[in-house]
Amino acid sequence: MAHAVRVFETEPRVRLEHMDDPVPGQGQVVVDIEYSALNYKDALALTGRGKIIRAYPLTPGVDAAGVVADSRDERYRAGDRVIMTGWGVGERTDGGFTTRQCFDADTLVLCPDNLAAKDAMIAGTAGLTAMLALMKLETLQQSPAAGPLLVTGATGGVGQWAVTLLSAAGFEVHALTGKPDQAEHLKTLGAHEIVDRHAFTENVRPLDKACYAGGVDTVGSAVLAALLSRTFDYGNVAAVGLAGGMDLHTSVAPFILRGVSLLGIESVRAPFEQRQEAWQRLAGLGAGATAPLLSGVIGFESLETTARSMIDGTTAGRYLVDPAK
Numbered sequence: 267m268a269h270a271v272r273v274f275e276t277e278p279r280v281r282l283e284h285m286d287d288p289v290p291g292q293g294q295v296v297v298d299i300e301y302s303a304l305n306y307k308d309a310l311a312l313t314g315r316g317k318i319i320r321a322y323p324l325t326p327g328v329d330a331a332g333v334v335a336d337s338r339d340e341r342y343r344a345g346d347r348v349i350m351t352g353w354g355v356g357e358r359t360d361g362g363f364t365t366r367q368c369f370d371a372d373t374l375v376l377c378p379d380n381l382a383a384k385d386a387m388i389a390g391t392a393g394l395t396a397m398l399a400l401m402k403l404e405t406l407q408q409s410p411a412a413g414p415l416l417v418t419g420a421t422g423g424v425g426q427w428a429v430t431l432l433s434a435a436g437f438e439v440h441a442l443t444g445k446p447d448q449a450e451h452l453k454t455l456g457a458h459e460i461v462d463r464h465a466f467t468e469n470v471r472p473l474d475k476a477c478y479a480g481g482v483d484t485v486g487s488a489v490l491a492a493l494l495s496r497t498f499d500y501g502n503v504a505a506v507g508l509a510g511g512m513d514l515h516t517s518v519a520p521f522i523l524r525g526v527s528l529l530g531i532e533s534v535r536a537p538f539e540q541r542q543e544a545w546q547r548l549a550g551l552g553a554g555a556t557a558p559l560l561s562g563v564i565g566f567e568s569l570e571t572t573a574r575s576m577i578d579g580t581t582a583g584r585y586l587v588d589p590a591k
């Protein structure tokens with residue numbers, strides 16, 4: 267029997283249930299889950315605050331890492347260590363907040379040998395997405411010599427990973443946050459300067475004084491608009507998230523007068539080769555790289571309350587989900 271978190275349309279929305287062991291169909295793989303993680307999207311799903319879940323009842327969890335128990339796909343064999351992220355898992359099909367799950371093989375990558383399941387999930391969709399943002403900036407020849415990059419929502423999961431990865435790649439990273447108590451931590455991750463998020467969105471002109479060569483934005487809305495207005499000529503801004511809102515009120519001025527590019531980052535359906543490259547690069551950071559990003563290890567019982575805190579913006583970093591806890 268698997269032990270799973272289930273979200274229903276009616277109260278109580280979140281329930282813990284025992285489920286029959288999944289039976290794989292053709293092209294599917296059953297995984298014994300060692301760790302999952304809590305992402306903003308999972309928090310939206312658990313709290314019902316976003317239109318995430320498309321089929322009720324559903325096991326949420328857009329991330330999972332574990333060991334193949336049974337496979338009906340030629341790419342995977344029992345005993346393989348795998349990582350699952352995205353592909354509508356935890357939205358349209360059952361996800362990672364369980365002890366054992368059946369996934370379509372296309373949603374998986376082999377976990378690099380030098381990456382433990384725990385470290386893979388401290389990264390999870392957050393680390394993968396930050397790496398995809400760095401890789402997209404690289405395709406436009408973003409260079410440290412062009413100037414500092416701003417990471418917004420810097421204390422969040424994606425934000426902390428973006429600070430870590432951009433700094434490791436040689437960029438001067440400025441970290442936008444509303445949490446002054448996290449400033450020292452952000453500096454240990456590699457942030458060069460801490461920027462106050464409240465002042466950042468005040469009195470922003472369509473073309474404001476440019477001070478960044480671009481950045482990685484996890485907030486959206488007024489924060490993204492302000493960053494676009496403050497980006498140097500030919501800078502690049504990677505749009506990742508909507509923690510501050512899905513809207514974007516800006517002007518064409520940064521794009522047509524400064525040649526600024528707005529890059530869309532989408533991790534859910536990232537092609538296999540891109541995900542594989544991103545995971546190899548994350549593994550290459552070495553043992554110990556993930557530890558500073560881990561904020562807590564939680565069991566299924568704590569998921570709902572931690573999800574509420576995440577939506578309220580009071581969490582920081584990454585929360586591992588341990589099915590055995």
Ligand SMILES: C=CC(=O)SCCNC(=O)CCNC(=O)[C@H](O)C(C)(C)COP(=O)(O)OP(=O)(O)OC[C@H]1O[C@@H](n2cnc3c(N)ncnc32)[C@H](O)[C@@H]1OP(=O)(O)O
Binds near residue numbers: 310318508
């Ligand atoms: C890890 C990744 C992230 O964290 S991403 C950020 C979290 N995601 C969200 O907050 C998005 C939640 N979704 C919504 O709030 C809504 O879907 C919407 C506001 C974006 C649109 O809502 P609306 O009611 O207008 O339309 P539908 O939901 O019916 O969708 C319209 C159309 O878009 C397609 N679509 C919806 N969601 C996604 C998605 N996540 N990825 C790709 N495509 C999506 C949907 O299939 C519909 O297409 P159609 O061709 O009309 O069937």
Ligand SMILES: NC(=O)C1=CN([C@@H]2O[C@H](COP(=O)(O)OP(=O)(O)OC[C@H]3O[C@@H](n4cnc5c(N)ncnc54)[C@H](O)[C@@H]3O)[C@@H](O)[C@H]2O)C=CC1
Binds near residue numbers: 306391508531581
């Ligand atoms: N495009 C993609 O494929 C992906 C998108 N995302 C999105 O990126 C965003 C961040 O995700 P996580 O890091 O997992 O979430 P998180 O909750 O760990 O981080 C969000 C950060 O934004 C900050 N924040 C919240 N409200 C804010 C506001 N109004 N103004 C400024 N800052 C605010 C929080 O304090 C926190 O630091 C989410 O919107 C998520 O949906 C995440 C992963 C993949």
